[in-house]
Amino acid sequence: MSVEEKQLLGAYLLWALILVVISLISLAFIYLGWDSMLNQEDYVNGPFYLLMGIAGLGIAGKIAYDMSKMRAQKEERExxxxxxxxxxxxxxxxxxxxxxxxxxxxxxxxxxxxxxxxxxxxxxxxxxxxxxxx
Ligand SMILES: [Zn+2]
Missing domain, CATH: 2.20.28 (Rubrerythrin, domain 2)
Known part of the structure; x- marks a missing residue:
C-alpha cells in the first residue's frame, strides 16, 4: 500500500467516524424530541430537538454522498x-x-x-x- 493510499484510507476512516458520530447524535436528538413531546408534553423544546436530529441526519447524508462522489471521481481519473x-x-x-x-x-x-x-x-x-x- 502506497503512502498516498494510506492517507486516502485515513481520510475515509476519519469521515466514516464523523459520519457515525453525527448519525448517533442526530438519532439521540430525534429520540429526545420524540420523548419530550410524547411523554413530557414539551412542545417548545421537543420539536426543536427533532429538527436538530433531522438536520444532523441531513448533514450525515450529505457527507456520505460527497464521499461516494469522491470515490467515483477517483476511479474515473485512474x-x-x-x-x-x-x-x-x-x-x-x-x-x-x-x-x-x-x-x-x-x-x-x-x-x-x-x-x-x-x-x-x-x-x-x-x-x-x-x-x-x-
Ligand atoms: Zn511484422
Whole structure:
C-alpha cells in the first residue's frame, strides 16, 4: 500500500467516524424530541430537538454522498499506462497495456507480430487518463 493510499484510507476512516458520530447524535436528538413531546408534553423544546436530529441526519447524508462522489471521481481519473510496439520486420503497430520490464527501444520477448511473427520493439510508453464521464 502506497503512502498516498494510506492517507486516502485515513481520510475515509476519519469521515466514516464523523459520519457515525453525527448519525448517533442526530438519532439521540430525534429520540429526545420524540420523548419530550410524547411523554413530557414539551412542545417548545421537543420539536426543536427533532429538527436538530433531522438536520444532523441531513448533514450525515450529505457527507456520505460527497464521499461516494469522491470515490467515483477517483476511479474515473485512474490512469492507465500503455506500451506502443512496432514490428522490427514489417512495421506493424500494436498497442497494449504496460507490462513490468517494458522500456523504449526494448525488443520484447513476449510480443510477436500478429502479421509476420517477428519480434516487436517498444517505441513509446505513455499514460492515458480514463474518462468515463463526458
Ligand atoms: Zn511484422
Amino acid at each position: 490512469q492507465k499506462i500503455f506500451t506502443h510496439l512496432e514490428c522490427v520486420n514489417c512495421g506493424w503497430k500494436l498497442e497494449r497495456e504496460f507490462r513490468e520490464g517494458d522500456y523504449v527501444g526494448r525488443v520484447s520477448p513476449n510480443d510477436k507480430c500478429p502479421k509476420c511473427g517477428s519480434s516487436m520493439r517498444v517505441m513509446a510508453i505513455y499514460t492515458r487518463v480514463k474518462e468515463k464521464r463526458a
